Amino acid sequence: MYGDHTPLVLPGPATLTPLGASQMHDQGAAFRHRYLDISRDDGFVGIVGINSETIDNSQLHIESSTDGCSAAGAMAFMQGLYPPRPDTSCQLPNGSVMDYPVCGYQYPNIRTISPRVDPDSIWGRGHDGCTKHEKLLLLYNNNGNVDSIHQSSKVFYGRLWDKVFSEAFPRSEASFYNAYDLYDYAAHHWTHGNRTRSAMTSEDLERLHQLAWEEQTLRYATISGPGGIQDGLTDAIAGRTLASRVTALFIENMQSRGARNKLNLAFTSHEPFLGFFALTNLSGGASERGPFAQLPRPAATLTFELFSVDQDRELANDSNKSTDLSTSSRSSNGIPYPSIDKLHVRFLYHNTTAADNERGILMPYPLFGSGRSSMSFKHFNATMWQIGVANTTTWCRVCESEAFFCAAVNPPPPGVPALAAALLGALLTLVAVAVVLAVLAFLA
Known part of the structure; x- marks a missing residue:
């Protein structure tokens, strides 16, 4: 990528x-x-x-x-x-x-x-452009696994909001539901500036990375049906x-x-x-x-x-x-x-x-x-x-x-x-x- x-x-x-x-x-x-x-x-x-x-x-x-x-x-x-x-190189007529x-x-x-x-x-x-998949994503927040991870990570994201995310995200959006965008933002500032490095630890960044993987996997890599990979294309x-x-x-x-x-x-x-x-x-x-x-x-x-x-x-x-x-x-x-x-x-x-x-x-x-x-x-x-x-x-x-x-x-x-x-x-x-x-x- x-x-x-x-x-x-x-x-x-x-x-x-x-x-x-x-x-x-x-x-x-x-x-x-x-x-x-x-x-x-x-x-x-x-x-x-x-x-x-x-x-x-x-x-x-x-x-x-x-x-x-x-x-x-x-x-x-x-x-x-x-x-x-x-x-x-090439030689021209002149x-x-x-x-x-x-x-x-x-x-x-x-x-x-x-x-x-x-x-x-x-x-x-x-x-x-896969409309059916996009419609399923609208039900994402109702997924039991998603809600469980959201609840268990609320304190973690809340702690980082003041330190890292307040300039780009409303407090209400600093949650697992936006885990990928939050990680993407934090990773960029970790790489390109010292302020984020002083506001959070490398362990915090790694947890953001792992939560982003879980969120994106639930959105784009879940094989949900009882019939496995052939249950729903x-x-x-x-x-x-x-x-x-x-x-x-x-x-x-x-x-x-x-x-x-x-x-x-x-x-x-x-x-x-x-x-x-x-x-x-x-x-x-x-x-x-x-x-x-x-x-x-x-x-x-x-x-x-x-x-x-x-x-x-x-x-x-x-x-x-x-x-x-x-x-x-x-x-x-x-x-x-x-x-x-x-x-x-x-x-x-x-x-x-x-x-x-x-x-x-x-x-x-x-x-x-x-x-x-x-x-x-x-x-x-x-x-x-x-x-x-x-x-x-x-x-x-x-x-x-x-x-x-x-x-x-x-x-x-x-x-x-x-x-x-x-x-x-x-x-x-x-x-x-x-x-x-x-x-x-x-x-x-």
Whole structure:
């Protein structure tokens, strides 16, 4: 997700701070270290056939929400991934030599997507414009768990109101119901000023962070029905659309035999992260202090690697090494595209700041409680489609959305419940795409 930014509660749109831009740049450099820098032996994985020094936009798919933090974060990340090349120039007919501006700055093609206007916006922000989910949020304060946490945290928030929040929040809003906005405000001032550090302790900030995670999880990552993840498709809706986007981009790479979508990047906010954690049993089994039992930190990344395994090599049951069994980009570009039986997917997560982890090392984690650091693409694809949303039409119907692009979507036929229609749409889509790699990263 995007890096350090101005508080969301302040008037006007939030903007990326210099620290936030540096965090995104450093994360881009970490991706370069892992996937592009062929001179490195430690932690290098590589992507077959990708340009490592100059941007070839035909090999990349980059998308971002239109908000300033995501769009600016995407540009900063790409500067770290593909640094300027001061040695790039051209000679004009009059004999003069012209360099690119800003010491060889490279120009990525970043597609910015407007929520509620562009149908592709649902893949990175599936909660935005989902009317049914927004209606459920209106009942948020009536939730028993919410009220219990609200009551137990009233004294804590009341103590901090005079010291930290009084300039931006009415006293009545300093409560668990606004836990994320309160944490976002306090974290910014903790990072950028001494006054907040003298008014509260690091333990206070950490409790604000934990309460914000609980509040946002209850809003965007709750699997509420007795039927689990299939009981209501609006539960964790942003995680569902993210899951579908991952498989769709991998399939586009497979259909082109690896020519396109070699590296896919999406820049968004934290809601898809939390929804995905819940749907894939990452947060359900998380320890109290584990990486999935907290909000994603600035410049956190979800990464999915599609790689091939030699026929005679056995896939490791559990490996924390970032280099195991990956297809190396040091091979020639003429390598035959692997068969689907040889393709596997690894999920990696990075949720620490550059100060904690200088190179932003990506750590693998098992999905769906499998206990393995990777799984076959066939299994991954089938499972992701089970939790996902098949297409924009399905999303419009399930969400009962009033978004501009949903106007032409017909309601389900009489007698067919919305969920049944959604599952039917997912099944038909799965049949169409079941036989179709690359790296996909979501950054909030």
